[in-house]
Structure formats: structure tokens, C-alpha cells
Amino acid sequence: MNIRQKHMLNTLVNDGSIHIGTSAQKFNVGERTIRYDLDVIADYISTKLQHQGLMIKNNIAHLMINQDEIQDLRLEEMDNDYYEIKISSEERMIMILYDLCWATDKMTIQQFADKYFVSRGTINSDFIEIKKWCHKRHIPLVSLKGKGIYIDATEKQRRAYLSELIRSSTKLDHYKDFIFIEWFKDIDVETIKTIVTKAEKKYGIWLTDIAFEGLSIHIALSIKRYQSHHISESHEASHYTDIDPLPYQMASEIVHEINRQFELKLPETEIIYVAIHLGGKSSYLNEDDVGSHALVEYYAINMIIHVGNILKVDLKQDKRLLDGLIQHLRACRYRYKNDMVIENPLKEDLIESYPNLYQILSLFINDTQDQGYIRFNDDEMTYVLLHFAAAINRRSQKSKEIPNILVVCSTGLGTSELVVSSLNRYFKLKIQACTALHQLQYYLGKYPIDLIITTVPLESIVPHVRVHPILTDEDNNNIRKKLSELGFEIINQEDSITKELSILMDHYMKDKDDSKLINELTELYQKIKPNENSLERTMGEYKMLSELLTDQTIQLNIDVPDWQEAIRASGKILAEQEYITDDYIQASIHSVKEYGPYIVITKGVALAHATNNQGVLRTGMSLVRLKTPVEFGNANNDPVRFVFTLATIDSTSHLVALSDLAEFLERKEFMNILSRATEAEQLIKYIKENETNVKGE
Structure with missing residues (x-):
């Protein structure tokens, strides 16, 4: 029997009957296929018990055996008996990949042949497709002649490969339910899901359905690896970065509850792995940390400007788009650093529905991701596309609610x-x-x-x-x-506004009261004006670029020997003006050492910052123009001549200034002034004449 037939037999044993139509829907096959499966099951029962044990009536199959005879079916022995369970070629390849991801040592062709009761030639044929699957996903499958086959991967990577394998197999119609059951038949997955759901409610971190399923699978894998003695304390987890306190606390509670209910002792490093899933795949965003991720903000702002310019649509005022994009890019960066993947089931639909927007984003991302700061595949890119598509749709909204x-x-x-x-x-x-x-x-x-x-x-x-x-x-x-x-x-939204205007004009034609009409029109405007997405808030909430870059925070033609001294020179300006302490300068240098020259944001320009706001006293920005450009190690944008340093104390006050800077750096006129200015005032004059005015002055 194949795996589907085996699970149908298990259902018959547990429930006494199965409905042919319901089974066809469950396994996504035709009723004729289910009837064939029942014939195979009937033959198996007849062989084991020496009598007919299955009856079909009114499209329902009934099991006609007693409890003693159920024992004679030897279902437990069937679980790993691949001679009795005639699995298909595709099922076997999935199971072989599962074995390889699981194994801690090399495995041979003969071992696989013996386990699955097929010839060595059949296993060799299977490996042609297995190698293609691994190559497509950049999984290092190694074959050593005379020694065996193995996957050369760390514990972290193995977890990612196992998750990818499960996602791939569950996307196959024929394996939607029972591949998962086959691997985790001894684990109460529903209990895992209940534990995660309770933690979501308690901590307010909500996972998408795909991420929820992915985390449940991850925990089930950890339990199985622990039970098989394949999991232990790992030093790899200590290298993970940017784990926020709240997801870590939530992960700790989940792991401790798993240990309690399953009577396990999963290692403490498992908390970090779960926290990584929560941080990379949830809608959680720590608002206190937004301002410290200046490069993510710059990237998001630059993307918004680029897309808006090509579409000839002003998206810069849409704060909802900016916040959503920053949140997604932070998670995207997080996933990239921690070798995590995300799946967008709407990918093909979105690409087909928004081909122009997809092309614009593809070109922008391909031109910028060589810096190594964020990597995008089509799944990540189409999530970004979602944010832009929603923003474009919002432009024509005039919201009123009833139901x-x-x-x-x-x-x-x-x-x-x-x-x-x-x-x-x-x-x-x-x-x-x-x-x-x-x-x-x-x-x-x-x-x-x-x-x-x-x-x-x-x-x-x-x-x-x-x-x-x-x-x-x-x-x-x-x-x-x-x-x-x-x-x-x-x-209808548009009809509603038109109707209200018509009523106002009817009243005016009767009363001829100009002042009343003005008041009523003002009230109507106040109801429909799109102020919720505007970046222009109250006076003083946002800093203008000219408030940050002044003659006190700009220095021209500074001579430094290398990139570290360039960052120190730029940071020193803010330190002397009491915007930051020396701790922030050191943290900015450390960020480049740890993550590489991602702060080189465009040709010849670096935006230095730290990944947290330790040492920041108030929001500020500085600029040094170097006498001689220096190398940061960025192949595409070196050498660097202009080093900006950004320090922020909150998540919003600097965004208008950063948006203007991003736009100015795309202008040849600004770059010419930046290169040739003999004094800071020339640069400041250009900024004041062209920046966004949020002060109403």
C-alpha cells in the first residue's frame, strides 16, 4: 500500500468507516482513485485475516472486523515497512531528502536501497532528481566515492532545509496531509499549535498562517530531533543577532511549556531558534528601535521615491506605506542574516496583476541589493509589491463605515x-x-x-x-x-460624497447663505480629507534637513587615512556638539566590522550609524567631505568621499530629513554642490531652497 492507502486504513480502524467523496476531497484525488485504494486495502485485509473485512454501501466504506483482528493487521509494523507500504517514486525521494537532512553521518546508496526495498539503480535514478532539487535551493549535497552521501550544513541550515522540504512536499496535491502525518505521527502537533496560539494572545505578536504553520513544524522537528538524540546545545545560536526582548520572552515561554507538556528538556538554545522565527515572520515591530535602523529607513524612503517618480505618483506623504515598508524590510534583513526563508502564496497572482509595478521594483532591487545589505527573492519582492499596491489603492479612498x-x-x-x-x-x-x-x-x-x-x-x-x-x-x-x-x-464612496455635495447646494439655492455654505463645505472637507497618512504632523515633531545639517555639523576637506577614521571624524562633530557620546561612534564602527560595508548607500556616500541608540543624546546628523576618498570595501560604491552620520532618539523625528537627503543624493545638481562647495553655507542654501517644509514657515 502507498502512504495514502495506509492512512485510509488507519482511519477505518479508528473511525470504523470513511466516506468516499470526503476522502477524495481530502486527498485531492478522484472518487475512482479512492475506490481503487479501497480495493487495495480490502486485498490487504483479506490476505492478513483470510476473510473479507471491508464493505462499501451508499458511498461509505465500513470496516467489518473485531478488535482481535485489528491486532492481526499489524499496523504498527507497517509504519516503517516500506516493502508493505509501496510508496511512489516521488514519495521515496521526499523521504530520502528527509533522511539526508536528518542524518549526522554519511549515508550510502545501499542503505537507501535496503531501507526502501528497491534496487540500487532505482535509488541512483532518484538521486538525479534529488540533486536537481538541492541545486535549485543551494543545498550543499556532497557525494564522496566509496564513503557516502551527506548534506554539508550547520544545525541552523539543517532546520531551514527540513522546513523547506516540508513546505515543498505539502504544496504537492497528493501529499498535502499525510506526508506531514508520516513524519510527525508520534507528536501531538495540535498541542504545539495550542501553546503557540496562547502565547500569541498573551504577547500580542501575531503570526501569519504560513508563519504559524512554519513555527509549529519547526517545534515538531525539534521535538523529534530531541527524541532521536540528534539535538544538543549548540554554539551556533549564540551568533544570532537582533533578537528583540519581547519575541525572546515569548519564545522562552513557548519552549518551557513544550518541555512541560511533552516531558522534554529541549536545550536553552532552542529558545533562540524559536525567537528567530517570531522576529522574522511576525507582524511584531519594536517602535523604540525603528530610528536606529537608519539604513533600512533610507532604503525604504529611496524605494518609495524611485517608484513614485516612475509612476508619477506622490507616495512620499503616505506614512502607512513607509511604516509598513520599514517593518517588512527590517524583517527581510533579519531573515537574510539568519538564513530564513518566507513564502508568498500569492506571488504568481501578484506578478500577473501588477506587472508594471513588479518590473519597477525588480529593477530597483537588482540595482541596489549588490551592496549585500538585503537580499530579495520573488517571494520577498512580491510582499514589497503588496505594500505599494495597497498604497496606490489608498490614494482614491474616501472612507465611511457602516457594517x-x-x-x-x-x-x-x-x-x-x-x-x-x-x-x-x-x-x-x-x-x-x-x-x-x-x-x-x-x-x-x-x-x-x-x-x-x-x-x-x-x-x-x-x-x-x-x-x-x-x-x-x-x-x-x-x-x-x-x-x-x-x-x-x-x-458607494464616490456616490456618498457627491450626494452630500448635492444636498449642500440645494440648501444654498434656497437660503443663499454664503457663510453657511462655507461652514458646511469646511465640515465636509474635514470628514473626507486624507490626513491619516500625511507625514506633515504638528510643528516641531519632525526635524528638517536644514536643522540637522548646519554650519556647525558640516566639515569640508577632512584628511583621514582609512574608513574607520572617516567615521570617527564624522561622529566627532556630533560628539563635540553633544548629540552623541564616543560610545555611539565606536558602535558605528563595530557595525561595519560585523556586517560589512552596507552603510555605503550609493556611489561615494556612506551613512554611518549604530544598530542601537546607545550613546545618543539627541537627534542629529553630520557630514564630512574627505580630502581624499577612502575604501570601505564596497566593490560597487567605493571609494567614499562623503560620510554622513545619523543619530536618532526616536522612531520618527528624522524621517522627513532622511527622505529629503535620499532624494537629494539622486540629483546631479546637489552632488555637484556637495563636491565643489568651498564652504558649508553653499550646501545649506541649496537644502533650504529645496527641502520639504514641515514647519509651515
Whole structure:
């Protein structure tokens, strides 16, 4: 029997019967295939028990044996008997890859042949495809003649490969459910998911559905490796960086609860591995640390400017886009440093729906990622695309709400924001929350919900409409129909504003009261103006670039021997003005030593900063122009002549100035002044004439 047939037999033993139609849906095969499987099961039972033990009636298969005969089926012996379990070639290759990822020593072709009861030639044929799979994913599969085959990887990498293998196998229709069951049949995965869900609620760190499943798989793997004596204290985990306190605390509680309920002693380093999953795949963002990631902010701002310029759309004022992009890029950088992967199930749909935007982002990313600061694959890139698509949709929104709506998406904020943007464009709705599927019951208990709008299959007594992540005309019609059935008036956003204006003009034609009309128009404007996304906040909240770069913080033609002294020279200016202490300068140098010359942001320009705000007294920026350019080790953008240093005490006050600097560095006019100025005042004059004015002066 193959694995599907084995699990069908287990279901028969446990439940007494199975429905052919339900089984066909579960395993994503036709009913004819299920009937063939039942024939194989019936033959197996007949061979073992010497009588017919299976009856099919009204499309339901019934097991007709007693408890003693169930013991005679020897199901436990079947679990690892690959002679009895005739697995397919594809199933066998997945299992071989699983063995290789798991193994701590070399394995031979003969070992695999013996284990799976096939010839050496069959295993050799399997390895042709296995090598292709590994090569595509940059997995170092090593074959030593006469010694064996192994995967040359660290514990951290093995965990990533095992997770990737599970993700790949569960994407195959024929293995959707039972490959996972086959590997973790002795582990109560539902208990793991319950522990993670409780921790999510307690700490307010919400995982997407994919990340939730990925973390559950990771924990199950750790339990299995511990039970197989393949896991121990590792020094690798100590090299991980940027683990925020809250995810670490949440991870600690999860691991300790796993140890308690499963009666294990997972090592303390397991906490770090779980925290990495939480930090890299959740919607968590520590606001206190945003300002310290200056390069991420610069990259996000530069990307927004670049995309907006090409599309001829002003996206710089959309704070929601900036915040969302910074959050995603921080997580992306985090994943890149820690060899983590993320999967976007909407990738193909997004690329097809937004080909122009995808092309623009691809060109920008390809031109900039050579610096080695962040690496993007198509999954990461299409998550970035989601943020931009949602921002573009938001531009035409005029939100008014009536029904209470809960949006359910499997991939988290990026997808849900896109759905919400489209919904608010066409309807007056009150979006109470956006959630991943596994948190549905929590939000149904927290908010009054009239309608659920979901991008994933859903079973709920609450009225719901299934839509595409990118809303179609059919989706909009289905939403209108459902809202109408629920008794809500269908109000179009644009029609609503037009109607209010028409009423105002009717009143004016009767009263001819100019002052009343002005007051009413002002009230209407206050209701619909898009102020929630504006970067222009209250006076003094943001620093203008001219407030940071002054004649006191700019020095020209400084002579230094190397990049470290260049950073010290730039930092010294801020230290002397009591913006920072020497600790911040040392931390900035240490960041380059640890992560490489990622601070070289464009040709000839470095933006020095530390990865935390230790030693920062107040927000400031300095600039030194070097007499002789120095090498930072960045092949694309060396040598560096201009060294800016940025220090921030909060997450927002510097963003307008940083945005202006990013735009200026793209202008030839500014770069010419930067190169040729004989005194700081020439540079300051240009900045004051061209910067964003947030002071209203």
C-alpha cells in the first residue's frame, strides 16, 4: 500500500468507516482513485485475516472486523515497512531528502536501497532528481566515492532545509496531509499549535498562517530531533543577532511549556531558534528601535521615491506605506542574516496583476541589493509589491463605515491591507480588524462582526464572502449581494460624497447663505480629507534637513587615512556638539566590522550609524567631505568621499530629513554642490531652497 492507502486504513480502524467523496476531497484525488485504494486495502485485509473485512454501501466504506483482528493487521509494523507500504517514486525521494537532512553521518546508496526495498539503480535514478532539487535551493549535497552521501550544513541550515522540504512536499496535491502525518505521527502537533496560539494572545505578536504553520513544524522537528538524540546545545545560536526582548520572552515561554507538556528538556538554545522565527515572520515591530535602523529607513524612503517618480505618483506623504515598508524590510534583513526563508502564496497572482509595478521594483532591487545589505527573492519582492499596491489603492479612498467587517487573510498585513484598500474604495465599511485564519475565533469574540470578508476557505456561522486578494468585479458584486441580504444599504464612496455635495447646494439655492455654505463645505472637507497618512504632523515633531545639517555639523576637506577614521571624524562633530557620546561612534564602527560595508548607500556616500541608540543624546546628523576618498570595501560604491552620520532618539523625528537627503543624493545638481562647495553655507542654501517644509514657515 502507498502512504495514502495506509492512512485510509488507519482511519477505518479508528473511525470504523470513511466516506468516499470526503476522502477524495481530502486527498485531492478522484472518487475512482479512492475506490481503487479501497480495493487495495480490502486485498490487504483479506490476505492478513483470510476473510473479507471491508464493505462499501451508499458511498461509505465500513470496516467489518473485531478488535482481535485489528491486532492481526499489524499496523504498527507497517509504519516503517516500506516493502508493505509501496510508496511512489516521488514519495521515496521526499523521504530520502528527509533522511539526508536528518542524518549526522554519511549515508550510502545501499542503505537507501535496503531501507526502501528497491534496487540500487532505482535509488541512483532518484538521486538525479534529488540533486536537481538541492541545486535549485543551494543545498550543499556532497557525494564522496566509496564513503557516502551527506548534506554539508550547520544545525541552523539543517532546520531551514527540513522546513523547506516540508513546505515543498505539502504544496504537492497528493501529499498535502499525510506526508506531514508520516513524519510527525508520534507528536501531538495540535498541542504545539495550542501553546503557540496562547502565547500569541498573551504577547500580542501575531503570526501569519504560513508563519504559524512554519513555527509549529519547526517545534515538531525539534521535538523529534530531541527524541532521536540528534539535538544538543549548540554554539551556533549564540551568533544570532537582533533578537528583540519581547519575541525572546515569548519564545522562552513557548519552549518551557513544550518541555512541560511533552516531558522534554529541549536545550536553552532552542529558545533562540524559536525567537528567530517570531522576529522574522511576525507582524511584531519594536517602535523604540525603528530610528536606529537608519539604513533600512533610507532604503525604504529611496524605494518609495524611485517608484513614485516612475509612476508619477506622490507616495512620499503616505506614512502607512513607509511604516509598513520599514517593518517588512527590517524583517527581510533579519531573515537574510539568519538564513530564513518566507513564502508568498500569492506571488504568481501578484506578478500577473501588477506587472508594471513588479518590473519597477525588480529593477530597483537588482540595482541596489549588490551592496549585500538585503537580499530579495520573488517571494520577498512580491510582499514589497503588496505594500505599494495597497498604497496606490489608498490614494482614491474616501472612507465611511457602516457594517462591521472582519477581514481574514492567510498572509498577514500586506494582503489584508490590499483587500481593505479595495473595500474602502467601493464601500462604506467599518473594518474592525484584519486577522490570520487561526485567530478568527479570538476576533469574533472581541468585536461585533456583521460580515467576514475572507481570501481563504472558511467554515463559520457568521456570514462571510470569499474574495480574491485582488478584488474582482465578481467579488464586489458578491459583497454587495451579501450586504443587501443582511439588510445594509449599499453606499458607494464616490456616490456618498457627491450626494452630500448635492444636498449642500440645494440648501444654498434656497437660503443663499454664503457663510453657511462655507461652514458646511469646511465640515465636509474635514470628514473626507486624507490626513491619516500625511507625514506633515504638528510643528516641531519632525526635524528638517536644514536643522540637522548646519554650519556647525558640516566639515569640508577632512584628511583621514582609512574608513574607520572617516567615521570617527564624522561622529566627532556630533560628539563635540553633544548629540552623541564616543560610545555611539565606536558602535558605528563595530557595525561595519560585523556586517560589512552596507552603510555605503550609493556611489561615494556612506551613512554611518549604530544598530542601537546607545550613546545618543539627541537627534542629529553630520557630514564630512574627505580630502581624499577612502575604501570601505564596497566593490560597487567605493571609494567614499562623503560620510554622513545619523543619530536618532526616536522612531520618527528624522524621517522627513532622511527622505529629503535620499532624494537629494539622486540629483546631479546637489552632488555637484556637495563636491565643489568651498564652504558649508553653499550646501545649506541649496537644502533650504529645496527641502520639504514641515514647519509651515
